[in-house]
Amino acid sequence: MQKPALRKVIAGAMILAVTALATAGCGAQGQKKTAAKDAAAPATSAKIKLNVGYLPTPGDVLFFVAKDKGFFDQEGLDVEMFQFTNSGEGLNAIKSGKLDTGAFGTAAPQTFIAKGTPFVVIAGMQSEGHGIVAKPENVDRFRTPQGFVGQRIATVRMSTGDAVWRYGLSQAGIDWKSQVTIMELDSPAAVIEAIKKGAADAGNVWAPFSEMAEQQGLKVADWSSSYMPGHVCCRVVAMDETLKAKRDAFVRFDKALIRAYDFYTRNQDETVNILANYVKIDKELLEKSTYSGHIHSIPDPDKKRFTAFWEAMKQDGYIQSDLDISRFIEPAIYKEALEQLRAAEPGNATYSRLEAEYKVNNL
Known part of the structure; x- marks a missing residue:
């Protein structure tokens, strides 16, 4: 066990x-x-x-x-x-x-x-199963790739959702290396806390943290399948x-x-x-x-x-x-x-x- x-x-x-x-x-x-x-x-x-x-x-x-x-x-x-x-x-x-x-x-x-x-x-x-979460008042902004420009996004480096999200931004013509402030944190739990405290504007998490984030007052703006269907x-x-x-x-x-x-x-x-x-x-x-x-x-x-x-x-x-x-x-x-x-x-x-x-x- x-x-x-x-x-x-x-x-x-x-x-x-x-x-x-x-x-x-x-x-x-x-x-x-x-x-x-x-x-x-x-x-x-x-x-x-x-x-x-x-x-x-x-x-x-x-x-x-x-x-x-x-x-x-x-x-x-x-x-x-x-x-x-x-x-x-x-x-x-x-x-x-x-x-x-x-x-x-x-x-x-x-x-x-x-x-x-x-x-x-x-x-x-x-397959799939990763979500972008944000506070309710900000969630609509992150339903499209353009909404991430100039924002602080928390993520867990080398997580599949992180990679798929960056790919989705690139496909939309956004240079995530220069146009987005990416905060690489230790865990999806840390990502959620950063958003709740206002240190990040949105973040990448995976199941069941997407559901846990909603339980804690955040909302899912989009899913990784939107950026790469069936990944x-x-x-x-x-x-x-x-x-x-x-x-x-x-x-x-x-x-x-x-x-x-x-x-x-x-x-x-x-x-x-x-x-x-x-x-x-x-x-x-x-x-x-x-x-x-x-x-x-x-x-x-x-x-x-x-x-x-x-x-x-x-x-x-x-x-x-x-x-x-x-x-x-x-x-x-x-x-x-x-x-x-x-x-x-x-x-x-x-x-x-x-x-x-x-x-x-x-x-």
Whole structure:
């Protein structure tokens, strides 16, 4: 479960100072379900240990469901979960070998890759889900990119919403480096406080902080999907050498995430109850942020949108690199996991839909 204490162990290995935060049958039918479950489990009883990092947000819901519903265990994995406050911390833990994998944004791992860290994407976790918040009297100003000119905007560096917002400004002909005062803070909670106190005019946050901001009297002016529709967010990444050494474990890992997605789409109330063990906010807010339609939790690695994000960040000047980003995403692991589940449960409509989406998103 949660291991905040790990932060102390890995603090010395951290390079970045990006901090503070960040789902029974009976008779013949029952026998069919049991057989499918047995077929989904690995043949060996030996469990493979994986240390997994997460952020306490609805965006990592598939981790939480897979853990609490026993999907990791059923796939032959001994998964230990470690909480981090932001993507930079988590990625440094993966880079240093303290973690095997985790889901920490898209802008953040791509920034690391651009600087030489061989992270490889093996699955998806979240898409969209970032919002621009401001005081009610100022919110209309920030519904268009032009409203940010000359304003003080608080953000968390390397958060996906930050990168998408800057890209949106550039696309509107605004030079965010000179025309906007950008305040890079430690966490979305700090962003909210800066706006409330008048130190910032607006800010970038992610779910559930967008909903928490509204609870505290602020308003959401716009969503990241307005700047880049369908953009990917948290990707599940591992170091290249770790992936090569534990490839079978990551296939099992993706199977558990796919099963968690199937559960998350069909069991909303129980998913929210599971989330509440990891994201300590009011359940009503938690349900709103998870199932509002502004955030999407999908295990597909989505190579096409991941690549498009890279090109957008290069065009925007957010990253500088001549690397071929397609070498840093490995959708075949997800494909193998999905094929195994499809073979075990050919009648599962969720798996059938994911298979069709995979062909669109990755081939």
